[in-house]
Amino acid sequence: MEFVAIDFETATWHRNSACAVGIVHVKNEVIVEEFYTLIQPPNNEYMYHNTKVHGITSEDTFDAPTFEEVYPKIKQLMEGKLVVAHNESFDRNILYHTMEHFGLSYSELRIKSSWECTVKIFRKKGNFKVNLAACCERYDIPLDHHNALSDARACAKLYLIHKMPLFS
Template structure:
């Protein structure tokens, strides 16, 4: 796969629609060509202690942020029909489906690929297949885990390795 978008969401609570940040890394012809990061006012708009402990974001960080619907107007045209990759894609695709549904927006039709699932196939010798472990294995240092843009960038580097043979 030579061109794709790596995606990562962070959520405010256990509701998949509670996206509070998004990171996107655009890859064309196997080169990173652009980054996108945005804080999002979550829906529902509350933060659980656990989620904040993971990513550090709080209600005050997103109080003045755009809604996902506003951000989607920017993001959707840039995605086009590019494949989307995510590490543990069931979470990120689930968030995308939930937040689009919450705002009454049409569901996406882009194909989704999972770098975690593919890394399990290609690197069975790893002790685990968490994002930080796999990114280190492919030579990428993940410095700020659970920041949506940092995680999306790590995912992009992993995808460049694990989906090398996909058209």
């Protein structure tokens, strides 16, 4: 089994405003690589609400690379792999629209148009609270919520739990 779990944080309500990304590469049920970076969003603009959620500010990303600059690493980790996210439609849309903003083709990633979604997976298991914090608490997974790498790592662990039914 090989997959990547991904999480984005955004600077504004715009779907192309990625300000942080965390990616966890899992192979044979082991985390083999983790990647995290801050990203300078368009015009380095932030909305108060978003900053209140994740704590990232324009000062934090003033010298951060743009998405276009970090994209080669993202592509290297994601290309052709199964992708997992907690609330996949959010992260998939952020990736798609951020790539579009920079003139990059989503199709070159060679990934499915819909990803595995741990929200949907754990809702189907009968969990009523399926937010990331609740799922992590239930399965005793450490979480620094809204840190993109911590969220991606937690999502990867939740997906592994789903794939190993003895532990769920």
